[in-house]
Amino acid sequence: MQWLDGFIQGILLGGLYAQYALGMALMFGVMRIVNISHGDLMILLALIGVSLSVSFGLGPFVLLLVLVPIAAAIGYVLQRGILNRVVSQDPLPSIIATFGLSIALQNAMQQIWSADTRSIPGGGIEQASWQIGTIFIGVLPVIVLIVATALTGGIDALLRFTKFGRALRASAADVEAAALTGVNPQAVYAWATALAVGILGFAAVFQGLRSTVAPSDGPAQLIYAFEAVIIGGMGSIWGAFLGSMVLGVSQAIGFRINPGFGILAGHLVFLAVLAFRPQGIFGRS
């Protein structure tokens, strides 16, 4: 029974990881921009969420409505102000620029919010659960999983069937050829990054409700997002979702083998995928 419980809790944890990974799947998987500050942006948004909910008494759902547009605006400015200047066939300039941004964000957050861990008050929803036999299923993790599934389906459909999605895929395939076909790649990229960071707004609220956040937590979230995208296969949106599930289940099962082994189990599964199926589950070899 504890293995079934581990599996279920892992899937639910995967729902949260999917929300980190979706934005990464767009930026790293599709646009091939390496954004080292991905995790720090999520933590920044969560801390802004903590302050907003404490100062104005916003409930979790109102907070989502406020925080997601803020997140999208940050993403748009990030792409227009920094990343569009360093995007090229060479990934190194974007790595260096966002690595610098990552350090700067962590220091700024320490300065503003101190190094304490904080969380977003959820008005009881964070403790609510259903009991099925001996297994407890949290209400909040189920909401997280549903939101993650809806976001994944939405982004996947956006990429496949819309003008914006085609323009983004075209720009990612050949930026100069896209411009010669009438696409304005810089505008398309700015909206795509707005979307990617906007999704982090969801992740930030749920992370803050589900557990705690501190200014130095970003890099760990970054690794989970990278791993989920690579396990699932670069460029595949549902792949990133599945990769998040694999990561969540590996950690939850690992945790039940030995509480100290949980996080490591996730990394080991990631390394195994790199060794035996480097193109990822949905990737084309």
Next chain:
Amino acid sequence: MSAALLSTHGLKAFYGDFQALFGIDFEVAPGEVVALIGANGAGKSTFLKSVMGVIRVAPEMVLLDGQPTGGAASHHMVAKGVGIVPEGRRLFTGMSVEDNLRVAIDHSAGGNDTWSLGRVYELFPILEEKRRDLVQSLSGGQQQMVSIGRALLNQPRVLLCDEISLGLAPKVINEIYAAIPSISAAGTAIVLVEQDVGLAKKASDRLYCMLEGKVTLTGKSADISREDISAAYFGAGHAVA
């Protein structure tokens, strides 16, 4: 000439400190087919890149409908009615044939709907059969057809074709060149950049020959002799043959 749709005046282009074009005067009128020939490195592709805003040039060096457009971004040139079939085809890999074409439909120049998906499939029937296939699975000739179809669906008033015969079998080249008259019959001006002199001469009304960043010969394609072309193509020293 006031009838010119697209023209360049003293066009100069640079790669850093290296000057690649030395004052190119060029023009094409609506419905006209103009060939631009020259050896490798003569500056033909640089010329097209300068017109399309890939290489930045001064505004008054490129005129569209008499208005200065030099240095405008590529997507602006497309929106104003200048389409290009880029060298090497440059398709969007990982996307289907139809999605490649749809990107152009999504961003077509306004005020003109000469070309539709159906008309492109009429021009190149094999593309309709392959419309759901990923472009990288197509043969070179079929990829070239997608690239031409994509440029046409931008609804250009002038279509720039950069070496569309390159790397293709003669039979396939004939198939692709057979499409040129029906494209220009629709009123679209065509600029054919070619290394294959015979092909270019036959398909065009007028031609320009380039050598080392300058135009060395220009005139009606039917009136220009092979000897004049070879002198202009290789430089005077090589003409004695």
